[in-house]
Amino acid sequence: MLSRVPEKPTCLVELLGTDLIGLPLKSPLASNEVIYVLPMQNILVDKGTGIVTSVPSDTPDDFIALQELVKNQDFRVACGVKDEWVFPFEVIPIIDVPSFGNKSAEKVCFDLKMDSPDEKEKLAKAKEITYLKGFDDGIMIVGEFSNRKVQEVKPLIKEKLLKADMAVLYYEPQEKVISRSGDDCVVALTDQWLITYGEAEWKQKAIECLDKMNTFSVEARNSFEHTLNWLTSRARSCSFGLGTRIPWDEKFLVDSLSDSTLYMAYYTIAHILQNGNIYGSDNSYIRPEQMTDEVWDYVFCNGPAPKTSIPSTVLTKMKQEFEYWYPFDLRISGKDLMQNYLAFCIFNHTTLLPKHHWPRGFRCNRHLLLNSEKMSKSTGNFRTLRQAIEEFSSDATRFALADVGDGMDDENFVSETANSAALRLTKEISWMKEVFDDKSSFRLGPPSTYADRVFANEINFAIKDTEIIMMLPCFEML
Incomplete structure (x- = not known):
């Protein structure tokens, strides 16, 4: 229980985060007998308690935060951090990840040439790489679950900690959630199936x-x-x-x-x-x-x-x-x-x-962007399919939609692409009219030249490819 009275949280003490810096602690299953509370610049103070476990071997955020404390004396002084809270500690390998080794955070941060907690885009990319790879392919190399896959061991460690009363269940939204009333949402601990x-x-x-x-x-x-x-x-x-x-x-x-x-x-x-x-x-x-x-x-x-x-x-x-x-x-x-x-x-x-x-x-x-920005009525960056057709024509809209990209990345409808397609199509139609108006230069009779045979062959290839694509399940259903 996290409160003396169920569903009624009890305030035990009021303090600032700075009051905790240097506090000696013992972490469940950790190899170090004593660890210390240390500052971290990029932690989310509005999510959970603002206190997290540091795993610098496999978490880029934690590795960079530790390096900042090791290398930046001014930062240590400003935060009131003593050297003995930092320097005796080395990064301890706990997971071996294929192609990354047993210190995946250090490896990825080095590959991305990252050495500051201010490089948020690089940090986000590093976390995406290490978390997914570590969970899917990582192998534990310490403790009683050594030589077993991380995704297999994770629920077992959770169960062990709960049974030993060394942990409590905690729930939070996967990312920030705003209600229709504009309030921040939290997870309510209620009866539920x-x-x-x-x-x-x-x-x-x-x-x-x-x-x-x-x-x-x-x-x-x-x-x-x-x-x-x-x-x-x-x-x-x-x-x-x-x-x-x-x-x-x-x-x-x-x-x-x-x-x-x-x-x-x-x-x-x-x-x-x-x-x-x-x-x-x-x-x-x-x-x-x-x-x-x-x-x-x-x-x-x-x-x-x-x-x-x-x-x-x-x-x-x-x-x-x-x-x-x-x-x-x-x-x-x-x-x-x-x-x-x-x-x-x-x-x-x-x-x-x-x-x-x-x-x-x-x-x-995928989601559709408009000129590289999220479509939003509130910002005015919004266009319906009908509006696009009225502005660019249906053919130019098709050209722009065909050029939005592949894979699972968000599609990007670019107005300039549609405008350019409209101009090219208009020029093509004008050329066709000019050619058609000069009927006196047309050949009569069946196709007879090499160019005729090449043209017919290319058309036949296109028809065959279309037939194959149309037989795929996605087109059969549509």
Whole structure:
């Protein structure tokens, strides 16, 4: 417990951060018997407690902060740091990372020629490199979990610390979250139902599903693999809003990210349940209470015929529709949903449906920038597709969209590219008109020259390539 009275935090003492500098501490599982609280320039004081564990062997921020203390005497004096709190300590290797060695932070910082905590862009890049590589490929080289992969050991160390009362669970948003009212959001410790996505057997099913899926890019596949490996318990309930009541605890609603990841299955029978009306505004002859668990199991999971007042012909029709359309070949979504919505979609399909109904493909769209800046109505940097067509023409807009970039990086629509395309197209049309107006110079009869055969061959190649592309699942679905 972090407070004497549950859910009512108790103030134990009020102090400044400077009051803690030099405080001797003992860190769980650390090889040093005593360590000291030291200042760090780039720590986020508005996140958590403002106190973090320093791991200079594998964390670029910590390595650079330690080097700043070692090299900058003026900084030590200004912060009241004694030499004996800094100089006896060496960087202790704990993880071996292929191609980076056992001091990955030092290696990456050296490669990026970085030696100051003020180089924020380089630090961000260094963290991205070391964290991902260290988690995916790192091998522990100290302690009882030596020679085991970091991603395998991390939950084991967490469990060990909790059992020994050397740690407490702490939750925070992954990044800064602002509510619609403009307030900073924190994680509230409340009663909540969770889904344990990290369960080993379930995770293996999800990985098996992903291995057979088309993600249309290496970057997307790598991101999904990383997410499936670290994803653990996530909320499956909320206390307000629209949704379905949790059957065994009706004061809670099913969280939208938990059930919406399977609603592609609902699409297949929606026209039957909604009486053919896409908006569901007409009264259906099937009532919600008739759609029992047994009915859903029959339609989606090949369960036994249910005892229900729904006509058997309707049940059979729903089952046939689902079997015809499932599994879905392609789900198109945004790259920001890869670590939640789409990952949940894989997990939920693999636990509820047989293998032949598992997802076959995800296509993750990037975000669209406008002239290298985020589109925002509040700043005026915003343009709809209709506005772009009216300003540049549909053909010039297509040219600019085709030039926005590849991979998983955000796309950048550049107005100058569209303007330039419009000018080039206009010039091309003018040239075509000039040529066409001079009909007297045209040859008559069938193609007969070498140039004719080359032109026909190039057109045939283009047609063949187009046919191949159009046969891919993403175009079949569209």
